[in-house]
Amino acid sequence: MLMSDLVSQDLNMIFKSQKGETVHALKDISFSLKKGDLLTVLGPSGCGKTTLLNIAAGFLRPTSGTINLAGKEIDGPGVERGMVFQQGALFEWLTVTENVNFGLRMKKEDPITTAKKVDEWLDIVGLQGFGNTPTYQLSGGMQQRVALARCLINDPELILMDEPLGALDALTREKMQSLVLKIWKETGKTIILITHSVEEALLLGEKLYVMAPRPGRIHKEYKLPFATMGLDIDLREIKNNEEFVSKREEILTMIWDMEEEIMGKEI
Amino acid sequence: MITGIIAFLLIVAVIGSILYGRRLIKTEKIDTVFGNPERALGGSHWVIVGTCFLMLSWLYYSWDIAKSFYPKSANELCQVGKVTDSLLSLKYLFPIEERQHKSTDIIERENRNIKIYVNEIKNHPDLKDKDKDKFFNLLDKVQLTIPLLTSEKYLETSSINKINDLTNRIRQLTVNFPKDSYPPPLSSEEESKRIEALKKQLGWGATGEEVPTLPETKKGLKFHTAAKELNTISDEFFALRNHNPAYKAAMQEIKDEIREYKNNLNENQELEGTYAKDIHKLARRIEYASIFPPKTLVNMEQAIIEFDKVQDEEKGNLNFIDSVFFPGGTILSSGPTCSEDGPGRWLPKPSDTFRIFADLLRPSVGFKYVPMLWYEMMDVSKIVGFILPDWIADILPGKYPVHTSAGKVEPNFKSKVLDIVTGEFELFKIPIPYGHIWDSFLRVFLGLSLGIIFGVPLGIFMGLNRFAKGFFDPLVELYRPVPPLAWAPLIITVFGIDNVGKVFLLFMVSFSIMIISARAGASGTQLSKIHAAHSLGASRWQILRHVIFPNSLPEILTGIRVAVGMCWGTLVAAEFLAGTTGIGFVENVARKYMQYEVIWITIFVMGMLGLLFDVTIRKIIDKTIPWRGKG
Numbered sequence: 001m002l003m004s005d006l007v008s009q010d011l012n013m014i015f016k017s018q019k020g021e022t023v024h025a026l027k028d029i030s031f032s033l034k035k036g037d038l039l040t041v042l043g044p045s046g047c048g049k050t051t052l053l054n055i056a057a058g059f060l061r062p063t064s065g066t067i068n069l070a071g072k073e074i075d076g077p078g079v080e081r082g083m084v085f086q087q088g089a090l091f092e093w094l095t096v097t098e099n100v101n102f103g104l105r106m107k108k109e110d111p112i113t114t115a116k117k118v119d120e121w122l123d124i125v126g127l128q129g130f131g132n133t134p135t136y137q138l139s140g141g142m143q144q145r146v147a148l149a150r151c152l153i154n155d156p157e158l159i160l161m162d163e164p165l166g167a168l169d170a171l172t173r174e175k176m177q178s179l180v181l182k183i184w185k186e187t188g189k190t191i192i193l194i195t196h197s198v199e200e201a202l203l204l205g206e207k208l209y210v211m212a213p214r215p216g217r218i219h220k221e222y223k224l225p226f227a228t229m230g231l232d233i234d235l236r237e238i239k240n241n242e243e244f245v246s247k248r249e250e251i252l253t254m255i256w257d258m259e260e261e262i263m264g265k266e267i
Numbered sequence: 268m269i270t271g272i273i274a275f276l277l278i279v280a281v282i283g284s285i286l287y288g289r290r291l292i293k294t295e296k297i298d299t300v301f302g303n304p305e306r307a308l309g310g311s312h313w314v315i316v317g318t319c320f321l322m323l324s325w326l327y328y329s330w331d332i333a334k335s336f337y338p339k340s341a342n343e344l345c346q347v348g349k350v351t352d353s354l355l356s357l358k359y360l361f362p363i364e365e366r367q368h369k370s371t372d373i374i375e376r377e378n379r380n381i382k383i384y385v386n387e388i389k390n391h392p393d394l395k396d397k398d399k400d401k402f403f404n405l406l407d408k409v410q411l412t413i414p415l416l417t418s419e420k421y422l423e424t425s426s427i428n429k430i431n432d433l434t435n436r437i438r439q440l441t442v443n444f445p446k447d448s449y450p451p452p453l454s455s456e457e458e459s460k461r462i463e464a465l466k467k468q469l470g471w472g473a474t475g476e477e478v479p480t481l482p483e484t485k486k487g488l489k490f491h492t493a494a495k496e497l498n499t500i501s502d503e504f505f506a507l508r509n510h511n512p513a514y515k516a517a518m519q520e521i522k523d524e525i526r527e528y529k530n531n532l533n534e535n536q537e538l539e540g541t542y543a544k545d546i547h548k549l550a551r552r553i554e555y556a557s558i559f560p561p562k563t564l565v566n567m568e569q570a571i572i573e574f575d576k577v578q579d580e581e582k583g584n585l586n587f588i589d590s591v592f593f594p595g596g597t598i599l600s601s602g603p604t605c606s607e608d609g610p611g612r613w614l615p616k617p618s619d620t621f622r623i624f625a626d627l628l629r630p631s632v633g634f635k636y637v638p639m640l641w642y643e644m645m646d647v648s649k650i651v652g653f654i655l656p657d658w659i660a661d662i663l664p665g666k667y668p669v670h671t672s673a674g675k676v677e678p679n680f681k682s683k684v685l686d687i688v689t690g691e692f693e694l695f696k697i698p699i700p701y702g703h704i705w706d707s708f709l710r711v712f713l714g715l716s717l718g719i720i721f722g723v724p725l726g727i728f729m730g731l732n733r734f735a736k737g738f739f740d741p742l743v744e745l746y747r748p749v750p751p752l753a754w755a756p757l758i759i760t761v762f763g764i765d766n767v768g769k770v771f772l773l774f775m776v777s778f779s780i781m782i783i784s785a786r787a788g789a790s791g792t793q794l795s796k797i798h799a800a801h802s803l804g805a806s807r808w809q810i811l812r813h814v815i816f817p818n819s820l821p822e823i824l825t826g827i828r829v830a831v832g833m834c835w836g837t838l839v840a841a842e843f844l845a846g847t848t849g850i851g852f853v854e855n856v857a858r859k860y861m862q863y864e865v866i867w868i869t870i871f872v873m874g875m876l877g878l879l880f881d882v883t884i885r886k887i888i889d890k891t892i893p894w895r896g897k898g
Contacts, residue, residue, distance in 0.1 A: 057798070057802055058801075058802075059798055059801070077798070077801035077802045078802070078804070079802070079803065079804035081802060082802060082803075083798060083799060083802040085795045085798070085799060086795075087795065089793065089795035089796045089798070089799040091796065091800075091813075091814065091817070091818075092894040093817040093818075093820070093892070093894055102800070102803055102805075102813070103803035103804050103805075106800075106803060106804050106805040106806070106809050106813070107804055134893065134894060135894075136893075136894045147799075150799075150803065151802075151803075154803060154804065160802075
């Protein structure tokens, strides 16, 4: 247990909706991740993926249960857990550089070393020469690169990604998927990535949790080889892999069944 | 003269620009798309057309074109107005412009009145039969006076002679009027007097007098003299009144009877008294109506019609000038008072306006001894004294000096400090702007700044904190919906009519606007941005300073822009209410003295200052928040 990095035990999250109904967003979630794990979480909408992520980030307190990172309980947002959002959540009044060094500036680090670090990270995410561009002039893919760099420059132990590639077009998305794998390999960080794309979950997930709604719970766990494969082979080749295709069909069917179950319940 | 040249240049510019624009349209590639936004880009030549058109309209409608091209026309029209006015009193006796003779009209009306009275009295429940009979008898007698006036039998020879004499004088005037020899030359003494008076007369449009009344031209003199003569004729005629002995006797009898009746009434007979008075009035109306037998005035009527025709012909091109160059009004209608009616009155001529504007801008003239915008040298010590609070001296150890037995006051350290904090010393002088425009500007600036300084932090606080929103919301919402001017009387009473009251009023205006905009900005911050900042390690204060504040800037700046407009409008109205300086004060005083030029100048200055504020803030917005709408 001590060796594991992120450990959650019996997490429960119960919301009260405005109408007064109680919604069981998460029920008895227990899992553990080792340092350097890449976990993707998949599930139909409303299954509590984002709630889980927000709890891990410290934005929400679980109703019951504990979640620890490196033996320390998570009880609020912190620098050791970086977050990347679906829509970048960049500060549009700042330039690319200013966005990337935001965390370091808040920590009042030496501006010269900061500038060096920023340049390095802009290199890694492929944004050389864009340092002085205002972020509102960037395309969606570039904005996500800035968000990645901004998160990584703080050297967090855990990176949380909330559908980071959801709003991108297919081509950019593929490039960004490679970037995520590259960063995972080079930095060896623990990453939790939430997605609603089955393909993306299979491609990027070393581990994959399929969650089910009402109450939100981990329905099935997979251990997958594709992320490791993706470090060397072209992602498009993996997609044609037989195992990949069969896994994809299996999970799709699973999610379809869940959706039908919900619809049935509602009627 | 200058106005004439300017008008000519303006017309040339308009025509030139239109032709240029037409040619450009021909050479440009023809865009077939209706509504193409590029069509709306316009071009400076169309701006020239618009501006010149506006200027020309101003020149035309303020009668400046008439003044420039026909400088004497106003004076001449004024003389014509005098004739028209004199003729009018004679003309309205006859069916020239009326439907029937004035006499006919009056007889008809008073007969009707008598009938109404008879009916009313007959059915009146509160009148005794005795009084009723008396009233009927009186009304009968009044009715019987009318034939005494309308019958040729009673018409006196002296009256006939007088009417013939007046008719001949009108005819004579008709004959003489078009001649060059009219009016007959004055004696040299009178002529020199006339010329002397003319020299003192101010020109058309000069301050104080709208149109000079004394005739300046030969034509004007002609009308002026004729008007005088017509006035004597009509005075003499209306003195006549056809009061022949028979009528006089009858009238006297009625008056005596009424007096006697009224004398016998007691205090309770108010009703009877009123009827007696009414009958008396009725008789008097007939007495003063200048009623003559039907055929008596035929010749006079004819003479007047002829003269009217001749004087109309004599006006010559004045008719044309009046209808074309005096749009929307005329000098004629003012009669002998010679004032401008219509836009010529309330739309000042550009030439006068620019002259008065230049006068106002001269620091030595200004308005009410205060220049519009100038500077004065102020000692820095006064500013230091204003900033440093006086209690600095009070809290120092020791006591203020007491006078000695020799009657002298020896200053000590404490009193010297007091001199410094109250500004009682001399340093060096620096120029400080002052004047009406500066005062207005300063009030808006101070009110707005205070509103921003207090409103923005409170607004952001309210946007982030449930307690603050709940606590301050009722306070703000209680005073904000009240129109700011509704507060003005109260605020001015409490804080005085000078700067403090107005600045406070403007502070109230901008404060609520800034609170609302800052609150909207702060509470509109996307949660993901705050989350991101949190997980990047920013503290609460850093999030406020580096995320929430810049994120609310667009709303805050838009709020400032709204607040400037509101403050500016409120200020001018507040200055209307009370005060001794400021652009609104100038307009209010000008309104009291009907100085239309100054009113228009203040309107213009206010427009320009408002525009300046808006453009400045728009520039600031473009510079500081280029990301607006792109986040």
